[in-house]
Amino acid sequence: MAKVLMKGNEAIGAAAIKAGCKYFFGYPITPQSELPEYMARELPKIGGIFLQAESEIAAINMVYGAAGAGVRVMTSSSSPGISLKQEGISYIAGAELPCLIVNIMRGGPGLGSIQPSQTDYFQATRGGGNGDYRLVVLAPANVQELVDLIIEGFDIADQYRNPVMILGDGMIGQMMEPVEFKEPKQRELPEKDWATTGTGGNRKPNIINSLYLAPEELEEHNVKLQAKYKTIKENEVKVESYNIEDADVVIAAYGTTSRIARTAISQLEKEGYKVGLIRPITLWPYPYSEFDKINPNCKGILTVEMNTGQMIDDVKIAVKGKYPVYFYGRTGGMVPTPNEIIEKVKEVYGGEK
CATH class of the missing domain: 3.40.50.920 (Rossmann fold)
Known part of the structure; x- marks a missing residue:
C-alpha cells in the first residue's frame, strides 16, 4: 500500500476509521482540533456519527453510553479538556468498557498554552480520576507509530474491556509525515456478550454499572480489576x-x-x-x-x-x-x-x- 502524507491529528482519525470506529464524541480544543474536524467530515460518509458535545464532561459520558452498547467509540482532547473528562474516565474504567481516548498534550497547568508538552504523564499513568483503576497508555514517537497504535489500541481496549489512552504532544498532532495504513496483527477478541444491545427476548438484560453499595461486592470488583491489570502488565509492555x-x-x-x-x-x-x-x-x-x-x-x-x-x-x-x-x-x-x-x-x- 502506498504511503500518504498526513498531519498527525488527521492520521488519528483515518486510523480510527480503519480500525472500525464509527462514533466520535468530543469538544474542540487546540492543538488537536483538526481531529474532530476530520471526523466531522469523514464519519457521516461511512454511516457513522460525529457529535460535538456541549462540554468535555458531556462528551466522555456519551462515550460511556456508546461503549456500553458495544461499538467502537473514541474521544479526543488536550490537557485541560482531559482533566474535565476524568470523572467519566473513572466511571468507564469501573464499568469495564472499551474505548479510545486521545490526549494531544499542551502546556500547563491550567489553560497554559497551545504549545507541545508532556506534563500530563502523572495524570495518564497515575489516574486523574478516583479509585483503583488503570488506563493502558500508549506514547507514539512518530505519525506512523501513532497510526499503528491507534489501530492496535482499539483491539487492546476490546480484549481487556478497558479504556486505552494515546498520549501524544502538540508536535505529533501538528507534524506531517508519510504513513502507511497496514493491517494490524490479528488478536483473538472476546465476544461482547456484556453489551446493552437489547435482549430480543432471549436473555436477561445486561446491566452496566460502576456502583457497588456493599463493600464486599466493591472489594470483589476491585480485586477482579487488579487481576486484569496484572494480565495487561504481563502481555502488553512495549519498549524500544x-x-x-x-x-x-x-x-x-x-x-x-x-x-x-x-x-x-x-x-x-x-x-x-x-x-x-x-x-x-x-x-x-x-x-x-x-x-x-x-x-x-x-x-x-x-x-x-x-x-x-x-x-x-x-x-x-x-x-x-x-x-x-x-x-x-x-x-x-x-x-x-x-x-x-x-x-x-x-x-x-x-x-x-
Whole structure:
C-alpha cells in the first residue's frame, strides 16, 4: 500500500476509521482540533456519527453510553479538556468498557498554552480520576507509530474491556509525515456478550454499572480489576531500546522527545561517547524490566522530558538504586534541543569517556 502524507491529528482519525470506529464524541480544543474536524467530515460518509458535545464532561459520558452498547467509540482532547473528562474516565474504567481516548498534550497547568508538552504523564499513568483503576497508555514517537497504535489500541481496549489512552504532544498532532495504513496483527477478541444491545427476548438484560453499595461486592470488583491489570502488565509492555548493554550513559525518553534524544545520541557517538536509549512505548504498563539490561558499569540514567520531571519517578523505580538518575527537561511549551541534551550527557559523564 502506498504511503500518504498526513498531519498527525488527521492520521488519528483515518486510523480510527480503519480500525472500525464509527462514533466520535468530543469538544474542540487546540492543538488537536483538526481531529474532530476530520471526523466531522469523514464519519457521516461511512454511516457513522460525529457529535460535538456541549462540554468535555458531556462528551466522555456519551462515550460511556456508546461503549456500553458495544461499538467502537473514541474521544479526543488536550490537557485541560482531559482533566474535565476524568470523572467519566473513572466511571468507564469501573464499568469495564472499551474505548479510545486521545490526549494531544499542551502546556500547563491550567489553560497554559497551545504549545507541545508532556506534563500530563502523572495524570495518564497515575489516574486523574478516583479509585483503583488503570488506563493502558500508549506514547507514539512518530505519525506512523501513532497510526499503528491507534489501530492496535482499539483491539487492546476490546480484549481487556478497558479504556486505552494515546498520549501524544502538540508536535505529533501538528507534524506531517508519510504513513502507511497496514493491517494490524490479528488478536483473538472476546465476544461482547456484556453489551446493552437489547435482549430480543432471549436473555436477561445486561446491566452496566460502576456502583457497588456493599463493600464486599466493591472489594470483589476491585480485586477482579487488579487481576486484569496484572494480565495487561504481563502481555502488553512495549519498549524500544538502543545500545543499552554497552552504554556509559542511558537516556530515558518517550514520544517526540525521544526523537530529539536520538539526534543527540548520534552526535555524541561521533565524538566517541557511548550513549544508549530506552524509549517506553507503553507508559502504563511501564517497561521496568528493560532497565535490568543496562550495562552494570553505566555512569547514570538521564531522563529527558517536556516537563519538570514526571517519568523520572518510574525510572527511579526501574533502576532499583543501581545507577544515579538525572533529569533534564523544558516546560511551558519549550522543547529541549539536541545540544542541550548533549551538554547534560557530558555532565553525567563527568569528563571521562
